[in-house]
Amino acid sequence: MAETKLVATARTEFGKGAARRLRRANLIPAVLYGHGSDPVHVALPGHALMLAVKHTNALFEIELDGTKTLALAKDVQIEPVRQVIEHVDLLIVRRGEKVTVDVPVHVIGESYPGTIHVVETQTLSLEAEATHLPNRVEVSIEGLVDGSIVRAGDITLPEGSVLLTDPEHIVVAVSQPRDSAADIAADQAVAGLAAEQSAASAAAAEAEL
Numbered sequence: 001m002a003e004t005k006l007v008a009t010a011r012t013e014f015g016k017g018a019a020r021r022l023r024r025a026n027l028i029p030a031v032l033y034g035h036g037s038d039p040v041h042v043a044l045p046g047h048a049l050m051l052a053v054k055h056t057n058a059l060f061e062i063e064l065d066g067t068k069t070l071a072l073a074k075d076v077q078i079e080p081v082r083q084v085i086e087h088v089d090l091l092i093v094r095r096g097e098k099v100t101v102d103v104p105v106h107v108i109g110e111s112y113p114g115t116i117h118v119v120e121t122q123t124l125s126l127e128a129e130a131t132h133l134p135n136r137v138e139v140s141i142e143g144l145v146d147g148s149i150v151r152a153g154d155i156t157l158p159e160g161s162v163l164l165t166d167p168e169h170i171v172v173a174v175s176q177p178r179d180s181a182a183d184i185a186a187d188q189a190v191a192g193l194a195a196e197q198s199a200a201s202a203a204a205a206e207a208e209l
Contacts, residue, residue, distance in 0.1 A: 003059040003070060003131070004052040008042035010064065019086070028085050032062060032071055034092035040064070050085055057101045057133045060090065072099060072130060093130035100127050100164060103134050109142030111174045117141050121171045124152060125164040134158035139172055146176040 011018075011029060019029050027043040028050075042064060052058045058073040071090035079086050093099055102123040111117050124137050139155055141148075153167025 003061045004048065005061045005063070006044050006048055006052075008044050008062050008064045011041040011043050014041070023084070023086075028088060030088040030090055032069060032090045032092055034071075035094070037092065044088070046085070049088065053085065053088070056104055056135045059093075059131065059133065062090065070094065070130065072101075072133075095131050097130045098127050099130045099133075100125060101133055102126075103137050103161075105171060106136040106138050107141055107172060108138050109140045111141045111148070112143060112145045115144070115146050115174050115176050117144075117172055117174045119172055121152070121165070121169060124155070124171070126157065127162040127164055128158070129160055132160055134161055141172060141174060144174045146174065148174040 008030070009027075011022075013021075022029055022043050023046070026046040028046045030042050030044050030049075032040040032042060042062070044062075052060065053073050053076050060071045060073065062069045062071050070093050072093050073088060074091045075089035076085060077087040078084065091099075103126050104123050105119060105121060107117060107119060126134065126137075128134060134157075137155060137157065139150055141150065144150075149170055150172040151167060152163060152165045152169040152171055155163075155171065157163060
């Protein structure tokens with residue numbers, strides 16, 4: 001995915017009051033860090049930033065005072081009630097550099113009729129080039145039968161990616177729905193009651209003869 005170009009402004013005020021003033025101006029507080037440099041506190045355009053971070057592992061080209069820096073969104077803090085971005089941490093990266101990212105699992109296909117699948121692991125940890133980060137890992141369950149398991153090592157990764165998650169880690173499990181112990185006990189109780197009622201009816205009928 002291509003990087004999103006944003007023009008940043010340096011931040012000189014800090015604290016909740018300063019952050020609120022920035023957000024009222026449709027700007028989002030952020031910090032650039034990494035590669036041994038001192039953290040740089042900036043403000044970024046709110047709307048463009050919001051659209052970009054909807055994608056996993058969003059990559060940015062941040063321009064500050066004429067200098068352009070590549071950075072990866074590592075932590076996006078979102079206010080839970082209004083669902084607005086409060087702050088973003090951006091990790092400085094370089095072209096060709098390998099970075100570690102968590103990539104969401106996306107299930108494709110349909111398992112054998114009558115079965116269901118459970119995603120046991122929502123993300124996989126991968127190493128990939130900073131400018132060619134995958135936004136998801138596809139896991140096919142097409143035709144898998146009851147009892148099938150897909151492990152991390154079974155999955156075909158996006159080109160250029162290296163698996164860091166334990167290859168034996170279970171990602172998806174396929175099973176056939178079964179009655180719970182409580183459901184089985186309830187069914188047995190109903191069957192027993194029905195048998196008792198049937199025997200009582202038969203005995204009553206014999207008594208009337």
